[in-house]
Amino acid sequence: MNVNRRVLTLDEFTIQQLRHIPNATGELSGLLRDIGLAAKRVNVEVNKAGLVDILGDAGSVNVQGEDVKKLDIFANDQFTGVLHHGISCAGIGSEELDDFVAFDDAVSCQSKYVCLFDPLDGSGNIDVNVSIGTIFGVYRRVTERGEVASKEDFLQKGTQQVAAGYIIYGSSTMLVYATRRGVNGFTLDPSIGEFTLSHPDIKCPPTGKIYSVNHGNFFQYDEGVKKYIDICQKKTKTTGGPYTQRYIGSMVADVHRNLIKGGIFMYPGTIDKPKGKLRLMYECNPFAFIVEVAGGKATNGKQRILDVEPTELHQRSPMFIGSKDMMAELETCMSEK
Secondary structure (H helix, E strand, O other): OOOOOOOOOOOHHHHHHHHHOOOOHHHHHHHHHHHHHHHHHHHHHHHOHHHOOOOEEEEEEOOOEEEEEHHHHHHHHHHHHHHHHHEEEEEEOOOOOOOOEEEHHHHOOOOOOEEEEEEEEOOHHHHHHHOOOEEEEEEEEOOOOEOOOOOOHHHHHHHHEEEEEEEEEOOOEEEEEEEEEEEEEEEEOOOOOOOEEEOOOOOOOOOEEEEEEEEEEEEHHOOHHHHHHHHHOOOOOOOOOOOOOOOOOOOOHHHHHHHHHEEEEEEEOOOOOOOOOOHHHHHHHHHHEEEHHOOOEEEEEOHHHHHHEEEEEEEEOOOEEOOOHHHHHHHHHHHHO
């Protein structure tokens, strides 16, 4: 049997990257490998969710006021446990937890990084077998190593992220992560149980033909957003449209598709919810970091997402993200309103 040694596993790739970074300690690489391990555990349960008692609601409500699914709890426990038992994370913040959790053992207190994550994005789609995912952002702590992590380590602007990524549990399971060096995608090979490099150096096309938005809220959106949606639906000399509307209702799946093929994803504020629904720290910031490194753009309609100064862990934000030319077109519409 011929073995293709040009295909790198996630472990091999992260170790290889250390050679190009002077004075690297390997802690970030270790943290990313820990996240990959947790993702494999979650993937096993996602794939057999219909066969065991893991579908449906857990009977509780999270800090967001949303019904918690059983698989939400499992995913949160897996990522929390793996990061706690590793040596590269000083604490975590999660959509499923009321507040951040600082790991106070001696090893964790010496760690350089904290991690914020949405353990299972799109979990409302679990029961109907639609792609779901995990989103994470990694920050270098600002408190002294040796101390227990504090709130200020978690409330940092998105520009301070050292890495961000997501896992999509779909027809295949992929882990995509970005550092300032680039964006790379790894597909889980079930035959060896390893994430292998399948999408090296991902670049977001400058334009595309797909727009993703919840049309059900159209009349609740600002005039600028409605104007852009109208443009997306019409054939013009500028766009060559109409664009194709695709909206899965799982942010990981929608943004992943647009990152690969080109497109724009919009989750605006509404009259009822002017701050939108998405969480800044563990949904908007990680994706904004990934897409910007890949050549795209992300804003809240008024400013760059990564420049927003956070005030609370579960802060919400409108979100517009995607190909840079389509984002420029949107911003023109919003500035003309």
